[in-house]
Amino acid sequence: MPTQPLAATPGHYDLPPALGATLTDTGTEFACYAGHATSVALCLFDTDGREQQIPLHEHAHGVWAGHVDGVRAGQRYGFRADGPYSPGEGDRHNRAKLLLDPYARSIVGDVTWRPEVFGHVVDERLSGDGGVRDDRDSAAYVPRSVVVSDGFDWGEDRAPCTPWTDTVVYEAHVRGLTMQHPDLPVRLRGTYAGVAHPATIAHLTRLGVTAIELLPVHAFTSEPRLIQNGLTNYWGYNTMGFFAPHAAYASTDEPLEVINEFKGMVKLLHAAGIEVILDVVYNHTCEQSAAAGATLSWRGLDNAAYYRLDERGCDVDVTGCGNTVDMRDPVSVRLVLDSLRYWAQEMHVDGFRFDLAVALARGLDDSFHPDHPFLVAMRADPVLSSRKLIAEPWDIGSHGWRTGQFPPPMAEWNDRFRDTVRTFWLPDVAADLAGHPGHGLSDLGTRIAGSQDLFGGSNRPRMSPMSSVSMVTAHDGFTAADLTAYNQKHNEGNLEHNADGGNDNHSWNFGVEGQDGVDDETRAHRRRSIRNLLASLFTSAGVPMLLGGDELGRTQQGNNNAYCQDNPISWLDWDLQAWQRDLIDTTAFLTSFRAAHPVLRQRAFFPGSPIDGDTLAALRWHAADGALMTAQEWNDGRSRTVQVVFDGADVGDGRLLFVLHGGAHDSRVRMPEQAGVTAWDLVWDSTCERPDEVASKQVSVGDDLEVSAGSFVILLGV
Missing domain, CATH: 3.20.20.80 (Glycosidases)
Known part of the structure; x- marks a missing residue:
């Protein structure tokens, strides 16, 4: 299977081909990047695992490529690259090592880890440049890249494009x-x-x-x-x-x-x-x-x-x-x-x-x-x-x-x-x-x-x-x-x-x-x-x-x-x-x-400063007594209860009240006052194993609600 050098695209100087394995009408075009290599070979494997090596051609910008007639989807392949082996300079080329195609769209098999085969260096003391390379062949222990074709019946597939919100x-x-x-x-x-x-x-x-x-x-x-x-x-x-x-x-x-x-x-x-x-x-x-x-x-x-x-x-x-x-x-x-x-x-x-x-x-x-x-x-x-x-x-x-x-x-x-x-x-x-x-x-x-x-x-x-x-x-x-x-x-x-x-x-x-x-x-x-x-x-x-x-x-x-x-x-x-x-x-x-x-799903951060008592705040924070949280209460390590009101008036929503009681004992919290709200309806309580077990309850503004130790309660303003 002789390779044919890729022709330069008209109007360009030696344009590098697409990387990977690309099917054509007559075969497959192979290309990989190996910018410091002196030679690269394409390795084709038949059904019995026998390997045929085909030299690739050097193109511009470190790309090596070639077209092989008759190669179709399903072909197993790999690369071998030769060049300098100077670990201190970063070069580790070794023609004895079979290489997967970095652009392979299918890989079959797994790595068989054999330290005596995969080791790069026989003994670093033998060479001042960081060792001598190990020339034992790795092909028997390395997976294979596979040539595959595109094409799939996507039908009417449409991405959901769900907004982040x-x-x-x-x-x-x-x-x-x-x-x-x-x-x-x-x-x-x-x-x-x-x-x-x-x-x-x-x-x-x-x-x-x-x-x-x-x-x-x-x-x-x-x-x-x-x-x-x-x-x-x-x-x-x-x-x-x-x-x-x-x-x-x-x-x-x-x-x-x-x-x-x-x-x-x-x-x-x-x-x-x-x-x-x-x-x-x-x-x-x-x-x-x-x-x-x-x-x-x-x-x-x-x-x-x-x-x-x-x-x-x-x-x-x-x-x-x-x-x-x-x-x-x-x-x-x-x-x-x-x-x-x-x-x-x-x-x-x-x-x-x-x-x-x-x-x-x-x-x-x-x-x-x-x-x-x-x-x-x-x-x-x-x-x-x-x-x-x-x-x-x-x-x-x-x-x-x-x-x-x-x-x-x-x-x-x-x-x-x-x-x-x-x-x-x-x-x-x-x-x-x-x-x-x-x-x-x-x-x-x-x-x-x-x-x-x-x-x-x-x-x-x-x-x-x-x-x-x-x-x-x-x-x-x-x-x-x-x-x-x-x-x-x-x-x-x-x-x-x-x-x-x-x-x-x-x-x-x-x-x-x-x-x-x-x-x-x-x-x-x-x-x-x-x-x-x-x-x-x-x-x-x-x-x-x-x-x-x-x-x-x-x-x-x-x-x-x-x-x-x-x-x-x-x-x-x-x-x-x-x-x-x-x-x-x-x-x-x-x-x-x-x-x-x-x-709960707004794109912008909530305006206003509830700590300062800003009445325009869309997010208001209240202590257990129903009053707005103070700076001292925010930072007090013994404060274990916080009430937060999400005001959704600007987005066509109502007012939501969440009570987070992180105390180790049962407690009582006073329902906070909000303009236009006369009472709070209980919607969910984390003490209940199931959502439908939550008892219907309405608590008037200013009244107390009993909350269990370590519990989260959701209410709606009415």
């Missing part, structure tokens, strides 16, 4: 969501098709979910350490290919059908009015560090272009995963932008949540830049700027916490909301029970109001609470149920001596660690606390994100870092008890209440 995000794992769902055929459990099954969609729509945010679906592999310990990378934050959907999540082994199953999932979710957001990991790859990892793709093609290196050619790691993709280099920026556009345009994805997004916006001086070229390019791109873009606003590098500093139109995970709400309903209630002061109410009020202190700065000219993706839990950390059952993490099953995972969980076990030996009263208090957390989430300004499983009280048995637990610890258990069905109904009530009241 109406968005309710549901974070879920493709496998964990349906692995134990009894209403799904066994072959569809844990698959893309399972996510789009009518039973799954019915659950999501019942909850009022408008967008499902899927943990990584880019092709990934497990780290050697996990494999050696008999574990796997369950979450998928270990990317092996930025264009290929993870094949193990499909109900088929055929490469093109894997892609079609993903597209079919998106199409069916769209038909149900549900957007698809992908959790994407562009900050690092599965190759890990040059010293401890493997040459699988990017490192063998152009290590210095794809990875952030120091002056000695060693990886600069701000991700905790051994390497960091170098987003200062146009080659890496193009790779990420091309990947995003592919998923948006070809796969019809509606948005992206960027893992460790700070790592993607570190400039030449290694510091974070809100005007980083990648962020500017994404904001200016007519395709990407119209999608939902969400940043995880931190990494583990220097000054890595950047919540509230990403430019619009990006939204951000709001970790301050998470920690503050947890603290109010759990550790501070425990402190009150012990007679100790808590943290005060000031930060809680700020989070409920949309976190203007974080998202209303000069780099946020739109001044919108929609920049805050509010959450009380996420995939990393305790579930809502475990927040109420464990004071300490229990990650022993990860085989890291319980050293992994965070230690500052803002949880409280109500006096008993774990699920065993718990009396009925304690279980009732725990369930009430879960309802308090959910109510705080869905009644606050911002965009709520619900962790999949929290609506049914899922436990991970105290594991707050279940990234390697591909088993029932991580999977949703659909064998529901009565209290779990009640919790689902409660969650559905709260999302429907939010949808029914536009005052």
